[in-house]
Every structure is written in C-alpha cells, then in structure tokens.
Amino acid sequence: MSFSIITSRLLESFAINGEIFLVTLALGLPLGLVIAFGSMSSFKPLSWLTKTFVWIIRGTPLMLQVIIVFYGPGLIWGGEFMGRIEATMAAFAVNYACYFSEIYRGGIEGIATGQGEAGQVLGMTKSQIFFKVTLLQVIKRIVPPMGNEIITLVKDTSLARVIANKEIIMMAQEYTSKGLIWPLFYTAVFFLVASGVLTLLLGWLEKKLSYFK
C-alpha cells in the first residue's frame, strides 16, 4: 500500500482526534470557569461538593471515565444513551474542565486583592472590575499552565480508541495487525505537527501579553 494512501487514511482518522480536541476546549474552558467559581464559593456545601467532584475526576484515569460514560448508563438503565464519539467528548470535556478549573482558581486567587479594592474605591461595579481590571491579568497568568494542558489534550485524544472510536492510533493499529508496522510510528508526525502549531500559537499569545507585568 502506498505512502500517500496511508497518509490520507491516517489524516482522515486524525480528524476525529481534532474534533475531540476542539469540542473538549469549547465545552471544557467555560465549564472549567463555572467549576472554579463553585470551588471558590463562600457557600461551604457548594465549594465542598465541587472540590469532591474535582478530586474524583482528577483522581481517576480519563480512560476509565470514557468507558464509564459510554457503558455506565446502559448498564444501569438499559439501552444505548450516547454514541461513541459523544460519550468520548462528554468525558473529555468534564475531565479537562476540572483541570482547567484549578488553573483558573490559581489565576484568580493570585491576583492581589489590592486590584479589586482599587477598582472599588474608584466606584467601579463588580462586573466592571472583573472585565476591565482582573480578567486580562488572569488570562496572562493562566496562559502558560493552560498551554501545558492543551498540549497534553492533543495527545490524550488517542485514548478515544478505548471505546472503539476510529482515531489515528486505532487506524494505524489496523495496519499493524496486517503486518505493516511503520504507519503506527508514522502517527507521531501528526501529533508533533499539531502540538508544534499549538506551541507556536501559545508562544505568540504569551508574547502578546508580555507588554505588562
């Protein structure tokens, strides 16, 4: 089988990795902020509940969570609840939201209280203080740790094969079972290109925000 055919097959299946990646970010980034506010809440039961949830999600393997989300509901109530790709995306989004929430929390709590107080004595509303004063400072602080998580996410998407999503590594393994081993090694190039582009993008963003300290 020719190199170009295998390349295009692998590229097709890498689109699944891409979808999981994008949906996880699109859902996980806002959900993470909600969880962060929950865990910072002064209402104790809420912050306790949120922190327990984050502990469970971060304390168990993502692979296991994908399996549970896909098979769990069916085992309990019978029938099929979600497609393979939807279950994968749901598990990924919740898992990554928990990691993101801790990053948000660190970013928000790290902003000196003096910033908010300065806004208050200048007659700003709470939302003006958040959007005009705090937010950009939080973003600047969280870009580097967020970058780490996002790069990890690129590679984690290959876990989707645990419930038979035909992502790139699963695709390559089909060739392996036919006696062709190099396509599996070749998948590394796809991941490297993707994480390389993201590294450049994140570096650019960090540089963009380096005009203030």
Place this chain on the structure above:
Amino acid sequence: MSVLEVKNLQKSFDELEVLKDIDFSLEKGETVAIIGSSGSGKTTLLRCINFLERPNGGQMLVNGNVIFDAADPSTQKESEIRKKRLHFGLVFQSFNLFPQYTALQNVKLASELLVREQKDYKKNKKAILAEIDRQARENLTQMGLADKMDYYPHQLSGGQQQRVAIARALALSPDVLCFDEPTSALDPELTGEVLKVIKGLADKRTTMIIVTHEMAFARAVADRVIFMDGGVIVEQGAPEDVLGNPREERTKQFLARYSEE
C-alpha cells in the same frame, strides 16, 4: 459645615476591637495627618471611611448628610455604597495601579466607565471622552508626569507610580482624598517627590486625610494632627502642639520612640 463627620465609629474583626468610638470631623480644605504605631487602627479607619470595611457601629456624614449609619440598614445598600464611595478617593500604600493600562489609561478608566451612566452619554460621547482625556493629561502634568503618560506601571519607578495613583484618585474629584501611608513602600530617595506633590495639593486646599509615619512631613503639611493608639484618638490638635508639645503620656512615648530612630 464639616465635609466629613465621623461619629462613634466602631470596628471589630471577630473578637478583636480595632476601632473604639472614633469621633472626628474634617473641614473643607483641611489637611489632617493621622499618626500612630502599627496596629493603632489608623489604616482600618481609612478603610472604613472608604467602605472597604463595614463598621460595626457609628455614623458617617458627608456635608451634613448621613451616608452610613450602622444602626440603619437602609444606609448600607450595596448599590448605593458604590456611589457613596465617590465622595472619597484613596491612595494605597502599594499603589495598586492596573498593570495592563498605561499611566494615562489608569487615570481615565474609572471616569470613562462612570460617564456611561450619564443620560447624554451617547449623544455627546466624543466631547465627554475628550474632556476626560484633557483632564487626565492635566492631572498627570500637575504630578510632573507629562512625559510618562504612555508608560506602563512596570516601566515607572515607585515614586512615579504613586504619583500616577494620586492623579487617578484626583480624577474623580472626591470631596476627601485619603492617603494610606503613601510613602511606606518607597525607597527613601523616592519619598521626597511624592511628599512634594501631596504638599502641593495641601497648598491648593485639597481636603485630605493622610495616614503617615513621616513626622516631619505631617508637621509641614497638616493643619491638624490626630494621634491614635489602641483604636482610640488619644490626642489631636495643631501639629506644633501634638508633635512639639504633646499633653498625653502615650503621645510622648510614641514620639520619643520616633526620635530615637
């Protein structure tokens, strides 16, 4: 009529009573310096006046109107507190400039947000914003920062940052401008430039409350000095009396410690 009257102000943090029955008033154009050792309650008093802490007891009046009464919840509505804060400006010990904005933007930001609430804002937006810009530039020039307007805080020295912070507090034309140890976070060689602009404001009869450790400065700039200890006002009066010829034993001890240093 006094610009500010503080009556029986009390503040506790849990069991700790930080302010016990504080009474004082401030006349228009007057500069009052508050001195006292750390823990005497002077910073807490300033924070109460600026609604950063909520007093447990007492009243505050501005131009004769009650703006805070611990016994009357209707004076403590969150939505109104924001407006009431505008009677006061506060310059922090640690400047607290917004790092992502230039000096000029720091001075303009609050005004630009506040005018959005005006009825004619949409119609006269351009003229209103131009006026804010002109005013902010004038303020910064007054602070000797005409050539630093487009600098970000991290590009400025501590003394320059504090002067931007003063311009920012002045931008909203508060009735009373408060300073919380404005030179304590500065290198000794930079305190002079900040004290000089505060002196300039006093000469122009800006109404000010200055919490300070600089005794010589308090003597030079204040119309009246208040000495606080253990959450009470121990003694107040003209600087030459309180600092030069104190009546109370506690004031004498405090000043003696200072002259030793």
